[in-house]
Amino acid sequence: MLLKLQHTVSKGYSQVKLPNNFAFSPPSRMSQSKGTVVLAYSGGLDTSCILVWLIEKGYEIIAFLANIGQEEDFTEAKKKALTLGAKKVFIEDLRKEFVEEFIWPSVQANAIYEDRYMLGTAIARPCIARRQVQIAIQEGAEFVSHGATGKGNDQIRFELTCYAFQPSIQIIAPWRMPEFYNRFIGRTDLMQYAKEHDIPIPVTPKNPWSMDANLMHISYESGILENPKNHGPPDLFQMTTDPSKSPNQSDVLEIEFKKGVPIKVTNLNDKTTISSSLELFEYLNKIAEKHGVGRIDIVENRFIGMKSRGIYETPGGTILHHAHMDIETFTMDREVRKIKQGLSITFSTQIYNGFWFSPEGEFTRHCIMKSQENVEGKVQLSVFKGHVYILGRESPKSLYNEELVSMNKQGDYDPSDASGFIKINSLRLKEYNRQSKMNPK
């Protein structure tokens, strides 16, 4: 049942390669059906209500739930979706492709939105939506649907990905439909609807904020956090230990990179060594969680033009960010780095705005990838009480030349060259001085 598509992204994201035994099946539907909807299903109250509501509206539902590392009882969720009326349920483990195709390129790029946000939610959306629209293609569904709100970024990231792969897809976004949002004004309305439609109601009371979790990060926003002055409550964080309660002993890691991607982590304290992508990232998460690394509280600018406040924890990603930045500067030429820095900012905005799968996203990733060819070597760092400290680095491909830079050796360097260099660089300044004196303001 769980047909796995082979998608060969590198050959252009518009090409979805279908498995050999794939036969396009026209959407079988009852005469009265409005068509089939692949719904991004989370198992929670919102998307459960949406599932039932869509059936009520005459659609057939395929529920799709991606495992991108969030805590979830997937078996239970599948059962629930089927119980609620889904004609099919796809539960897919996308964790490995999330790490390799989305987190790694972001690490290579040093992707950071507005100097602070590590884009943990933003890179998960195209990963999920790509698979969802592939299922729609494969299952002959004309519709996809999701439970994202009408004010956020995720609706955009989700839908642009769908359009990029399947321009003819039709999207049902209930939270943007007056018929839906006027009916479900608050959580009470959803609870009421759930009760009326035998939708299981969450037993634990909802936190006064919302949360989005995946392998890379958890975001917290809305509710009491909407007042940007309010401090995040101490019990907010799920993914990292409070630094004030974290161990008094650091972990010292050595991370090895090749082409800008981490290929091996060694814990120098206990000699743990990990080198497969998903496990490696999970291990960094574990270490960072232990030491309370990766918490930020920011106000950011959404694509739709609002400012919003978010609290994020990105444990493993934060360690990697520091380590990659270090090995990159160590091995990359200064001027290439400058250009790449500009591309990274551009890329980060693309990701944030939902253009991972776009001509410009594809182009920028290609250029960044090219810049990483020599980004290779080992970084040693210490993780302690919420912070990452770089300790040292080495590389077979470094452009660092210890003899050249040494204060004690002259090396192949003639200090008098610097005199000429400085004098030539001063020419413009002297001319400006001359001109300013002739034209005092």
Added chain:
Amino acid sequence: MLLKLQHTVSKGYSQVKLPNNFAFSPPSRMSQSKGTVVLAYSGGLDTSCILVWLIEKGYEIIAFLANIGQEEDFTEAKKKALTLGAKKVFIEDLRKEFVEEFIWPSVQANAIYEDRYMLGTAIARPCIARRQVQIAIQEGAEFVSHGATGKGNDQIRFELTCYAFQPSIQIIAPWRMPEFYNRFIGRTDLMQYAKEHDIPIPVTPKNPWSMDANLMHISYESGILENPKNHGPPDLFQMTTDPSKSPNQSDVLEIEFKKGVPIKVTNLNDKTTISSSLELFEYLNKIAEKHGVGRIDIVENRFIGMKSRGIYETPGGTILHHAHMDIETFTMDREVRKIKQGLSITFSTQIYNGFWFSPEGEFTRHCIMKSQENVEGKVQLSVFKGHVYILGRESPKSLYNEELVSMNKQGDYDPSDASGFIKINSLRLKEYNRQSKMNPK
């Protein structure tokens, strides 16, 4: 004696306004003098030897020692310079102008070189050199001199500033003169020379690295740090407590900004309040020192094209960087921020390379200053174990609209607008998909 120039930087840095009672005195010199040199004097072994060596070579020396917050016995240094033969000594407290004219603009800019270095040395050089060349103009000296090495950035920052203010100035850089550097190959040669010329020899043994300190930061480099793999030794840091030994209780501060500049700091723990510039910055240094904030270990790209390894501590500056970034994003329009982010990177490179006083430096600062008009409000943050945590913020000029962004209120926002927004944004992606399908790769 200590004639204080009024320099009116805002009117163009090429104009040095002399005090009313100023009379230009032609350099009085003995017939055999080669002229007068204003020497940037530190009181240490190197510049003491240079002082004596220059006299030996036939120059008259005015020693200049700027107080920019480094630990130093200035009275002692003055006495020493006079003893060694300087005909005049200027000791000047530049700390307030260093904070207001150099640190504040850097904070406004979020100035960071290569994503990590906060430019603590780089912004001190133009502050010192401007005063030095002003003294040269005032005293009728044709020469300035300094003890910077021939491989570093400081020689450039120093000299470009001098040329910018006084194009005709002549610069003596002994460490670039074969006559000098071939004579003084190692520290032993300097010690020997000192012994022969009654130059007091430092009693404490030299660390196996070099150090540069000012109000904003200390840098450590060369010596054993030249091997980029070597970890910085635990006793390296002078300006911050080891985070593992710092208090188990955070300090919570509220920093208030106006036009992007901090105007008030309140410690919410003990209600300490400070609002004058120099004291405010010193207080932040104190808090950051206490909690071990601001240490980094990086490899960077020098202007002359070498990679070098530096360890830096920037305690107060690190707190301000986080706080300013937060209030800026809170109050600045998204698109203005994007442009300003680009200008900041440009400005940081200008500073690093020594072009603080240059047409482009002046222009960039002006633009950045303009961007700060509404950067106003209060940021609350916690300082703990080497890290700064933003907790919340408020501003009378924020562009944040709590009602607009709220998940629970619709506000003046129609979610269906987002549908059109997304569809229009998908047009390019659909066309690209169409074109790609017609031209499979």
Added chain:
Amino acid sequence: MLLKLQHTVSKGYSQVKLPNNFAFSPPSRMSQSKGTVVLAYSGGLDTSCILVWLIEKGYEIIAFLANIGQEEDFTEAKKKALTLGAKKVFIEDLRKEFVEEFIWPSVQANAIYEDRYMLGTAIARPCIARRQVQIAIQEGAEFVSHGATGKGNDQIRFELTCYAFQPSIQIIAPWRMPEFYNRFIGRTDLMQYAKEHDIPIPVTPKNPWSMDANLMHISYESGILENPKNHGPPDLFQMTTDPSKSPNQSDVLEIEFKKGVPIKVTNLNDKTTISSSLELFEYLNKIAEKHGVGRIDIVENRFIGMKSRGIYETPGGTILHHAHMDIETFTMDREVRKIKQGLSITFSTQIYNGFWFSPEGEFTRHCIMKSQENVEGKVQLSVFKGHVYILGRESPKSLYNEELVSMNKQGDYDPSDASGFIKINSLRLKEYNRQSKMNPK
């Protein structure tokens, strides 16, 4: 009747200063009126039909027709609007403010969209819309309306300007309303409607393309031009002579700039001299028209994501572009120029996309204006057969130093400095060579 608002743009575009004798009059309307609409009226078939249609729908209409230099019988247009039922008509001569507040800043910026388009339509829209929304405010109208299509840029430029000045304004864009565009599918439907409602029908047959004209340029698009392979027909151009029929004798002009703005034009052939802004620009238009200067045929990328084909003529603007570029490079420091070049590209996109009045537009213009402080001097150029040839330039503020650059004089320049400069610049290249040889690909 023709109440002229004093708008003080420099103080922030959100402030509309009303004349002293201004009294806010609440919109008088009949009980059944849906409210008052200020309609951007052109006098043509489309907006005449819209005017009548809006009345039919229950609105009261204030027609607004801006004179921005297009050929038009404004008296006739006013009469027509009143006849069709407008309760008021504003005909306003915005030519001078169009030149001074919109064309001049574009000249200062060297504003060019996608390397070719001089933005003649794009800068006219905010000029017109600002006045229109001011009238709406003044007249107490809740609505504004326009005849721009739903696929173009102008709807965006128009409406963003309105929202920027009056966020609560409501916009009626008939060509985006199914009720309207489904009724008026082709020109025939409009003609039919006009006939039925006594709307005068144009006597001259419509060209198989559309046109937009103002003081700065005429654009031609759609119709037969939609096929990007089709050549523009020879009789297309209204604003410039066919270069093959233009005079065989050039005009030689001297244009004088101050702060990047042309302040005087002298025709060196006949000594004509003009120095007031509007007349100066009209004169350049005249000269350029005579010599067929300023025609381009391009495909461009619209803000909504489509590519479209446009043919443009920008006669006087093209001359100014060449002249300004020349005097700017002559007087502006190289590094300032680089930064400004980036700002110009950013600004051009802002203008194109309709963000003239926006935080970022305001900021960018401020920065560009700052860069123009020393852009002063005279450029001599020849206009001939469709082309502009720069001949020479002079300036009291140039950074050009004839002695310094001379091949025959050494000036204050030591050629051996260049050796050091080159060697230092080669350091990175040598390290890269070393690293490449150690790691052959």
Added chain:
Amino acid sequence: MLLKLQHTVSKGYSQVKLPNNFAFSPPSRMSQSKGTVVLAYSGGLDTSCILVWLIEKGYEIIAFLANIGQEEDFTEAKKKALTLGAKKVFIEDLRKEFVEEFIWPSVQANAIYEDRYMLGTAIARPCIARRQVQIAIQEGAEFVSHGATGKGNDQIRFELTCYAFQPSIQIIAPWRMPEFYNRFIGRTDLMQYAKEHDIPIPVTPKNPWSMDANLMHISYESGILENPKNHGPPDLFQMTTDPSKSPNQSDVLEIEFKKGVPIKVTNLNDKTTISSSLELFEYLNKIAEKHGVGRIDIVENRFIGMKSRGIYETPGGTILHHAHMDIETFTMDREVRKIKQGLSITFSTQIYNGFWFSPEGEFTRHCIMKSQENVEGKVQLSVFKGHVYILGRESPKSLYNEELVSMNKQGDYDPSDASGFIKINSLRLKEYNRQSKMNPK
């Protein structure tokens, strides 16, 4: 004799592949020889004097003269060099590689320095110098030499290329050596020296300006042109007809591109068709020459920081620039184009400053090349009286969608989407307005 190296640039410029029959021969020299110099020889007075002067100084000379399309009697030049004492002479036809490896990438990049200069000299230097340093490696010469002046850009472009390929190379730049430039202060000194050393003296009097010619362009500078106000004399131009004397009948061309490179030119007037690279470029030169296309007169900023005045003619390159720009915008996604526009500016500065062969040059070229994958199709244009007029274009890979953009068809486009798009885009503007009103300036 004319040993042709196979250089495989694509594999990294640091690798010079030597021919199979190559045997490294240690520089044979007489005991008193200081070593062998590969001299970039032009056949003119300057480099002839340098050749003899270097021999006088004790060097052995290998003269190297590259044919990059300049007018020259190469056989005569070879004879002359041998007569003057060169021990070997290399005359090499680099025209094809100049077109394919240097001009084509510049066309792909739309490379333009400071918005105007097409870099005709700048791209020739690395082409020549690469071959020169390859000869030095092959012939075991420790030195290279050239006749470029000490104030210009060419010395830098030349030498950086040499260092990039052979870091240990030693460069003799006589015009930067006091011994040389103090001896040869003016042309008279060179003439005198030539007379004394039997160096043939040019019979034609030297123009009062200097000139540099190659296949792509001729530059004119210095002498009477150093006064930036002086008009270029009518008899200056060698490569293009005076537009006032050019034909009254245009040539209409169709240029076909593939991956951003012209692969075929058809003259639609006479059906001439050309498709091999060198011939194609020469043909465009011929057509442009005939119609006087490609003349500019500019002031530019040299890398060393001076402003200089240059007059350039770039006939064929100008046609290609217009044509490529057109097909590129037609086929390239808007956002990719924006990024590529930034890269082009960066690349142009790299080229101008002599960093064609550098890590950043290699990287930027790679990215630009990637952007050209779909830049394919045909452009029709008219060449007439100094100007190039684009007439139309077509492409199998265009992102232009005639149906989508049509004013008369709705296509797959819902105009009401634009309403949402505009409203969402206005959100920021409304917030800014709100904030401005609350905080009037």
